[in-house]
Amino acid sequence: MARAVKLRLAGERCVGHGRCYELGPDVFGEDERGRCRLLREHVPAELQEQARLGAANCPERAIEIESD
Numbered sequence: 001m002a003r004a005v006k007l008r009l010a011g012e013r014c015v016g017h018g019r020c021y022e023l024g025p026d027v028f029g030e031d032e033r034g035r036c037r038l039l040r041e042h043v044p045a046e047l048q049e050q051a052r053l054g055a056a057n058c059p060e061r062a063i064e065i066e067s068d
């Protein structure tokens with residue numbers, strides 16, 4: 001079974017492109033200014049593709065994925 005991964009958001013880098021929450025709507029959300037907020041810090045196996053897509057497509061490299 002795949003292990004959960006942990007997300008870290010460098011909020012100071014986020015400028016609100018919204019790619020993360022468009023590609024991973026079950027993992028990433030937006031605040032009132034259109035910037036990313038994590039809907040969950042620990043991501044179960046079934047949502048890790050969304051987490052990876054969001055992180056890989058953030059132009060600011062604001063999202064990091066760590067193993068639990």
Ligand code: SF4
Nearest residue numbers: 014015017018020058
């Ligand atoms: S893609 Fe990156 S810069 Fe854009 S909202 Fe998400 S975390 Fe912020």
